[in-house]
Amino acid sequence: MAENGAEHELSQRRVGVKEQQNGKFADPSLAEQKRRDREERLQLVLWKKPVLCLHYFLLESLITVKEWTRKLLQQRVMVLAMLLVLVFFSIAYSIEGTHQKYVQYLEKKVLWCAYWVGLGILSSVGLGTGLHTFLLYLGPHIASVTLAAYECRSVNFPEPPYPDQIICPHDEAAEDSISLWTIISKVRLEACMWGAGTAIGELPPYFMARAARLSGAEPDDEDYEEFEEMLEQAENAQDFATRAKLAVQTMVQKVGFFGILACASIPNPLFDLAGITCGHFLVPFWTFFGATLIGKAVIKMHIQKLFVIITFSKHIVEQMVSLIGAVPLLGASLQKPFREYLEAQRAKLHHRAGEGTPAGENWLSWVFEKVVIIMVCYFVCSIINSMAQSYARRIQQKKHSEEKTK
Template sequence: MAANGASLEKPQKRTGGKDRQNGSAPDASVRERRERDKEDRLSLVLWRRPITTLQYFLLETLIKLKELTLKLWHRRGTVVFFLVLCLFFYLAYSTEGTHQNYVQYLEGKFLWCAYWVGLGILSSVGLGTGLHTFLLYLGPHIASVTLAAYECGSTDFPEPPYPDQIVCPQGEGPGRQRLPLDNHVQGPAGGLHGAGTAIGELPPYFMARAARQSGADPDDEDYEEFEEMLEQAQTAQDFITRAKLGVQNMVQKVGFFGILACASIPNPLFDLAGITCGHFLVPFWTFFGATLIGKAIVKMHIQKLFVIITFSKHIVEQMVSLIGSVPRVGPALQKPFSQYLDAQRNKLHHAGEGTPAGENWLSWVFEKVVLVMVVYFVCSIVNSMAQSYSKRLQQQRHSEEKTK
């Protein structure tokens, strides 16, 4: 990998459609036209042009479905094998017998793993923006397990109902002070979520790699910005561009450990690392291996430890106490927090009982925040696909103008 990094130190620019449009670099008129096209695409959002956005979204969806159908037809052997496998599992699932215990066990484990891996993929693949599933799902799950461990004095929760519902094991109580913290840190949910985020980082890598090998211009705004950043590497002055260049240089020159370092910390610029690795043809397992280790092991353990420490019993009690000390509004704000914590403690000791979530405004607010974020995530997908179709129309129009 060191040899690869040394050989890639000089930026290798692809001779793509940008340079072919006017012999060398695009002139001012071409740049202005691109800026106008980009502004027109970015204005195509549901809250500005709802009818056109929905129309373009449906047309782009039909195009994507057609492309997917053609790909499946070309791989019909694999599709037939997959359908036969699904039929086998369906027969095993629907046929009565002693094997049903094993089938139900495997079904539960598979759905549990698929749930967290899927949430991890959604956090890094959003067709425009990611759904922050750590804040919405994994973080609250770790926090609830942490609070339950302090209340129950154990993490040996009966299964079932865990993980759907946490109930204290019989004979345990808050008197036991030694808590198996490793059980929190080494739980499968965090690792599966991290693996999902690593899988979600693959599309930018494959897109840039395919573009570099084929010499074609990809239909991707991030890749265009990446190429422009390489062209302006010597004259960049603003902080964001220099930060992007820092990520690009670290990944390009350090190789595996550079990718690992970028993946091991909360890094909003990590998409650039995937594009850089694809553009400079870094081997797949070098990129994915470093990303998987960084996100599923290093970064996830850091995040989990932060949540565990933040929601430890004494810190939560101090936070509630501090809320109550706020002048005038403190006691009013402290009351719902205290009621919520008391309700959660009651549920831990009495399965299926406790204060209904609707009686506490904290639960109501959290549910509405989750709903708003999911709606925004869906809207961002609609906007992104509509903008992608708009770009198709612009490219088609420009190609027709050239042929005239």
């Protein structure tokens, strides 16, 4: 009986939302006004209007801080519990005793996990545009551990977090062979934490769409508007992208837990709308988050780890360098810096304090460092642009509401 009542309530909400959507999209003047407003907001970027963009960004940041503060004040019990935990660990951290080694071990583990969870959140949370932290941080980290494992014939490096440089262990018997499983086990913690962070980054769209569906209010989010328009045009969709998004939406809606798990378990660029889809169709939270967490932090991460480890295995790397030399005209000139880079990395793995400075890095490492800096700067700029455009949207909505009241 309870399930029938819930289904009836959901069907009534769907009818009401459908009528609201039909009325909204039936007004051509409203659609045209929204299109003009969106084009006007997209012009508000740092490289076109830097002063106004920064001004709006600061105002939107203040509004966001106020909203977060208000929400935290509503969760007094949780905030109090967190404060008590922090006070307890502060006391334990400051008092001398035999427990200090356990406190320091716990501190390192927590900070290490928080670092990778944070990078995972930045990869999928959608602050303007996602920061590709797998390509910039986790992928190179797994690659460096893989290269070190084959060079040292051991994975007995210091426990995470690693020092600035991974150093081959000494005074220990080297293992005869390195298997994929030993390397996977070595990087499992950071990889799973990164995957958990990407799952957490999918929650804001879910909560936004769910709250909008339950309240019947129009959410202040362009991705949700795109989702509604996609549902309106479902029957007449012609392009491949729209049909692919609709296929993902149908799978998530009809198959449920296992549909979400299947979409989250593979590198899927169309998963961006999964949170909105699940929130819009009132999929239970633990069904959505549980499937997303298992898919991204366990299944997908092991697939990505295997790909990186196999790609950077010793014999594969040597074959790739040999193939570079076979490229006509440029092969020899490109092969040399790659070999020098690999030799420099191997020398660093055996470098210890008091043995002098290892060989300097070549232009490949310099280029990679500059690419990382450029991508991080672009990510920061995209956040500023996105928040400035959000404030511009507030101004436009206020202006339209004032015009309606006149």
